[in-house]
Amino acid sequence: MSTATDEVLFQTIGDRGVITLNRPKALNALNLNMIKSITPTLDQWDKDKSAIIIKGAGEKAFCAGGDVRAVTEAAKVGDSFASDFFRVEYQLNALINRLKVPYVALIDGITMGGGVGLSVHGRFRVATENTLFAMPETAIGLFPDVGGSYFLPRLPGKLGMFLALTGYRLKGADVLHAGVATHIVSSEKLAELESALLSEKDVSGVLNSFHDKQLASQPFSLQSKLKDIDATFAPETVEEILQNLSNHGSEWATKTAATLNKMSPTSLKITMKQLKLGKEKNLQECLQMEYRLTQRCCAGHDFIEGVRSVLVDRDNNPKWKPSTLAEVSAATVDSYFAPLPKGQELDFSLKSAM
Template structure:
C-alpha cells in the first residue's frame, strides 16, 4: 500500500506487511538527498513511530546508488548570491538525530554508493546492510566542507582510528572493511536483496532473518595497512599525524599523505577536531556541534570553492584560503566550534 508523505516523487513510501518501506527515487541524480526528501522522511518516521502496524522501517535506493550525498548545488548558488541559508542542513541534522533515536528497527539496504547525506539517512539506524556493490565514503574535506550528518558521532566510534583516516582522506571503503569495523551490521549479496526485503516485511525476527541471508566478507584492507592506519592516525594533533606519515618510507604512507595534502586545510583542521570531540559526545550533542560548524562553513570561502572545482567545473584545482595548514591558527578553528549567537540547533 503506497503512502504519501510528500517528497514530489523523489522519495517513495509504502506499507508492506509489518514494514514501512522507503525508496530513494532519484536514480539519475544518484539519489542525492534534497530538502523535500528530508522533510518527507521526517514526516514518515514520526507517523510510523506511532503506528503499531509498522514494526520496522526499511530504506533503500533506486538504481546503481543508495545515495551519493546531499543535493548541495542549490546551497552553492544561494551562497554565491549572498543568500546562503542553514535551513536545509538544520532539517537534515534533525532527521539524522531522529533516525538515531528511532525506537523500531531501521534497516538500511545499501547497494551502491553511499556518501555524505546518504550516510546520514542510513548509518544511524539499527541495521546497516551492505552488498558487494556498496562503497562508503565521507569525502567532504575534498570540497572544503566537513564530515557532517552525524559524522562526528559515527566516525569517532570506529576502531583502529579508521574513522579519523576516513575523515581526513575522504577515501572509500567497501563492505568487508565496513563490517570489520562495525560500520555495517550485516553483509548480503545484491542478488538476494529482493528476497530479503520480502522476508523482512513478514518476519517475527529481524535479526534472525538478516542472519539467514548474511555472508561473511573478508576485509579489503590488508592487516599491514590496518595497523598503519591505527598507528599514524592515533596522534593527538593533526600535525603529528602528518609528520608520522611523512616520516614513513612506505608507499601507502606517501600516497595517503599526498591525498590529505590536496584537501582543504581548514576542512582538515575542523574534521580532526570534530572527530576527536565526537567520541565524547552523544548524537544530539554532535548535531549541535556540527550545526555550529556548518554555519561557519556557509560564511566562509572553501565550501564554495570546493564545489566550484569539483562539481561545477569538474576536475579543476581548488584554490583554498588559507592555502596551507601553517596559516591556520587555533583561534581560527575555535571559531568554528563556538556557540551560535543567533541560537543553537533545536532538536
C-alpha cells in the same frame, strides 16, 4: 498502500513501511524536499509500524550524499536555504537514531555523506558487494557531517580519523569490517531479503539468516595497514600526522600524505578537532556542534570553492584560502565551533523539519 513525492516513495505493506529514495539519475542525492517528506513519515511510522526499510532506486547508489550544490548556491547569496537544509537534515539524523522500531538501511551501491546519515544511525545497515562508502567532505571544504563526529571516532583505533581526513573509500566487505555495516548480503539476494523482512516478525533473525558468510569472510583491504594507521594518525595535529607519514616512507604513506595535501587545510583542522570532541559527546550534541560548523563553512570560502572545483566545474583544482596548514590558526579553528547567536542553534523539535 503507496504514496509518493516522485523523489521519495513511501509504501505500507501490512505493518511494515518501505522508503525508496527515487532519484536514480542523481544517484539518489538527498534534497530538502526529500528530507521534509521523510521526516514526518518516519515519525508517524515509529508509532504505528513494526519495522522500516529504506533503500535507493536504481542499481548504482543507495544515496550519494546531500544536495550540496544547491546549498552552496544559496550560501553565495546569503539565502536561508543553506541553514534550513542542514537543520532539517540533522534533525532527521537524530530522529533515525531515536526510532524505537527496527530500521533497516539497504546500502547497496554508493553510500556517501548524506546517505551515510540516513543509514549509519539506524539499528541495521546491510551492505552488499557493491557498497561504496566514503565521507569525502574535506575535499570540498566541508567536514564529515551528518553525525560523523559521533560515529567516526567510535570505529576501531584511528580508522575513523583516517577515513575522515582522507575520504578513503571502503568497498563491499570492507564496510562490514570497519563497523559501518551490521550485515552483508549478495545484491542478488536483496529482493528476497526485503520480501522476508516484510513478511516475518523477527527482523534481526531474518538479517542474520541472510548474512552472507562468504562475503563476510573476505579480507579487510586495510587489515595490513591498521597498525600503520593507528600509529601515524595518533598525533594531536594534522602537521604531526603528515610528519609521521613522511617518516614512515612507504608507498602507502606517500600516497596518503599526497591525498591529505589536496584537501582544504581548514577542513582538515576542523575535522581533527571535531572528531576529538565528538568522542566525548552524544549524537545530538555532535549534530549541534556540526550545525555550528556548517554555518561558518557556508559563510566562508573553501566550501563554495570546493563544490565548484569538484562538483560544478570538475577541474579538481580548488584554490583553498588559506592554502597551507600553517596559515590556519588555532583561533580560526576555534571560531568555527563557537556558539551561534541566540535563537540560531540547532534544536530537535520536528516542527521545523516538516
